[in-house]
Amino acid sequence: MMNMFNPPHPGEILRELCLEPLGLTVTKAAEGLGVSRKTLSAILNGKAGISPEMAIRLSMAFDTSAESWLNQQAQYDLWIARQRQRAYKVERLIATE
Template sequence: MATMFNPPHPGEIIRELCLEPLGVTVTEAAKALGVSRKALSELLNGHSRVSPEMAVRLSIALETTADSWLIQQAQYDLWLAEQKRDTLQVRILKAA
């Protein structure tokens, strides 16, 4: 799988492509998802990750798949890790 260039945090997708078009507030969405407003706000603002449980909650509430949310999170996490590639202290393993 090719990595995206600077993929958006899944919270940004949830906020801009799911909640805003529906006209749903953070408080209303949090209640629908069965989570605290603070927990959802942290996700929407990129301060927390989509957990497997949150992915399932999102899949139910938004009629999507849990996999799609976990894949978006993984792409975002990998992109962040790749930004540190040149600073990692790793050497190539070779046969003895």
Template structure:
């Protein structure tokens, strides 16, 4: 499996493209998003990911669709696991239908 790029964690995008241009502190942003400072800090620092609920909050606060925020998270997660895809051992099942 070939990795075309190594996308940044969504938290980095939120910090650089949402908070920084508005000069928002983590505390101010967390309050506006309706989440704890700790929850937002963990996301910004890459220790947690964008959940469905957070995607809606980010969409309402900063724009883009919830799906776009979730896509960023999915791309990041997939790129991380793709680095070790060759070591993931599975049995290929073959039947009449292929997904």
């Protein structure tokens, strides 16, 4: 699997590919998803990630796959973690005979 360079937060994708084309406000989208405006706003602003439950809600609302939302979140999280990789205190563990 190829690693993306600086992948967008899934909230950006949600806003640009789902909400904006349909002319949905945050309030209207939150109502449709059955979540609070605060919850959806946090995702859209990159302050919260997409949980498995939210991925299912998004898949139902926008006829997408839950897996695609979770994959986008995983790619974003992994990219963020790799930015901090040098700070990790890890020893290489290898088998010895």
